[in-house]
Structures are given as C-alpha cells and as structure tokens.
Amino acid sequence: MRAGTLKAVAMLSAVSTLCGCLANSYEVPRGDLLALASMPAAERGRAVRAVQNTVFADEPPFAPGPQQDPMPPAPANVYVPRPVGIFWHHHPPVVVYDSWPPARARRPVAVSTTPGPSVSSGGTAGTTARPFGSSAGSSSSSGNVSSSKGAAAAVIIAAALVLFVVAGIEGSRYDGWVALHPDHPIHLRDRAGNWQTLPLSALEPGTVELADEAAVRLSEGAGGTEIGRAPLWREGWTLRMHGGGGGGALDAARNGSGVGFDVQLGKYMTQWLGFVGHLGFAWGKTADRDFFAGRYGLEAQFMPLRAWRLHAGGYAGLGLANVYAEGGGAPDLSWDGLWTSLGAMAELELATRISALVRWGGIWDGPQGAGRDTPTALTVGLGVY
Secondary structure (H helix, E strand, O other): OOOOHHHHHHHHHHHHHHOOOOOEEEOOOOOHHHHHHHOOOHHOOOOOOOOHHHHHHOOEEEEEOOOOOOOOOOOOOEEEEEEEEEEEEOOOOOOEEOOOOOOOOOOOOOOOOOOOOOOOOOOOOOOOEEEEHHHHHHHHHOOHHHHHHHHHHHHHEEEEEEEHHHHHHHHOEEEEEEEEEEEEEEEEEEOOOOEEEEEHHHOHHHHHHHHHEEEEOOOOOOOEEEEEEEEOOEEEEEEEEEEEEEEEOOOOOOOEEEEEEEEEEEEOOOOEEEEEEEEEEEEEEEEEEEEEEEEEEEEEEEEEEEEEEEEEEEEEEEEEEEEEEOOOOEEEEEEEEEEEEEEEEEEEEEEEEEEEEEEEEEOOOOOOOOOOOOEEEEEEEEEOO
C-alpha cells in the first residue's frame, strides 16, 4: 500500500477505536440462520454468515466455558462462498453462491477460559424566471449568493464529519463468514427479549421460527475464525456524499460553471434498487457574475451491473431548486422551481459496506431560454451502507 492509503486506513481505524462502537458478538442474519437449521449438523460450522454487532445492539449473555474439543487450525485456503446470481421471482429471493475466489483464513480469536455467568433472560414546467430589475427587487435578492454559500458550506462540513465517522466504524466492522465448531454456542432471542443458548448442532427450523435475533461470540466454546469478508452489500440504510463539478443559471440564456457537492441519505430495498433523499449545492463565478443553486428532492438509484469489484448503473432525481445569480452589471436573478436529473453511476467496492463513487449526468433547472445548454457534472465520492 502507498503511504497515503495506509494513513487513511489508520485514521479510520482510530476513529472506530476511539468511539468504541464495536462489540465482540456477531449477528447471524435470519435468512442464513434458517439455512443453517436445514443443513446436516456436522456441516453447519464451515461457513456461517456473521455481522459484527455495535455496542448499541442488545448483547446476549455469556455462554459457559468451552465444553467441546478445540477446533483444528484453519486451513491455509478457505473457499468463501460469494453470491453470483439472484433469482428474484422466488419469494423470498434465492441467492446462488459459488466458491471462488479463495480467501485466506485470518484473525483467529482466542478461546475464553473463564466461565461466564449463567444464561439469563433479557423540471421547470409551470415556472418562470423572476428577474429583479427594480431597486426594490435588487435589494431583496442582494446577498443571496454569499449567504447561501455560507449555509451550504456548514452543511457540507457537518455531513463530511458524520460520513468520516460512519465509514471508520463500518470499515473496521467485520461482515462476512466465520468458521465454528459444530457444537459452538449460539444465542437466540425471542420476541419477548428472552435469550436462549444452545449448540449450533441443535438448531431446528421450529426453534429458528420463534427466534427474533441470533448471535455468536468467537471467543466462546471451542473458538471461531473469521475466514473472509462478504462482497459489497447494499440492502439497508445508506449515507453518501460526492463532489466535483457543478453548474447553475447565470440568466435565462447562460449557465455558470463552478463546484458542486451532494449529500444523500436513504435506503436500498434490494441489492440493485435504492431511494435516497438528495441535498445538493453548486456555486461559482463566471464573467463577474456569481451564482448559487440549491437542490432538494428524491433520487432513485439502479445498480444492476457488476464485474469483479466494479458496479454500474444509473440514477434519476426530482425535486425543488433555488437558483440565484448576482453581479456583472446585470439584474439579479432569483428563481424557484422544479429540477430533474438523469445520469450514470459507477461504484468500486472497498469493503462489504463501503464503496467509492463516480457519477456523471445532466441537471435541468433554472429559467430555460434560447441558447442555454443543459448543465452536466462529474463528481466523485464515498458511499456507506
């Protein structure tokens, strides 16, 4: 790794360490738990999907000390299943896995030798430009650009700090497969909040149906080993931020170019379809004329294509915009109306829940006049799921 990359990784790890946000237990997703219960008991521990909990999760009670024979050392190469296709017409959808590429076993966790406590319970159509030619109009709009830029900068800085912390936590959080002893203790919590601990080999479909949550600790029983992280997983909440080029209207016939930043928060319903709230800002100066554009709305994102760690798709957005332009000896411009966007998007998988983003597309807003082209922008950023 280059020095810059090492520094970035160290900083992200330091954030998560200082926050102390990671727990020593791992959640077993419900769908994977049902699959485990239908497997032969001797094969259940080979590759168990596990997501490291945070300190905000309800921790299970500690199981008694180890009662099984120690696990044999993990092999040099453990083939970790990776999803290669999804049959969406099934309900629930069926994920098909392969066994390539191999991932090296790592981070074995030492076995706890101290018995724990006993188990307890617990567009712009319909809008018009409003040039302010009179002195009263100029007075009411003067300073809109500078004040809007200051407010936008504050929002961008705050969002960047939040994204930095969340990325640090998710970058350190393990989300993948673990190897366990067939009789490793697994903790099940029912809908009333009561925990039950039983061997992995004793799981039955009926027991799993009554469970609301399942968790394991790699330090319990005969110990466990993390054997490989999962590929990029989008389902659930997402926070994204990207910046780069930006544009806005100077008047009904011209665009200005400058910088732009977007902050997005929303949820992916599936691996390829998500909806996010969009907060975007662009500002700059062209021909002695300052402009600012604020855009607020909803964006749909589609990511159906994948090759190696690269993912590709597109987006479409709709919302409200405020566009201002001042100076240059021309009347001030103040415009409110609809904006729409359409473009392409690519992601590079950095971790199970982190990706680097590249976006390019067009934005339609501001007063439309003869000779005014559609503003386009190229931005890069980071997404956390």
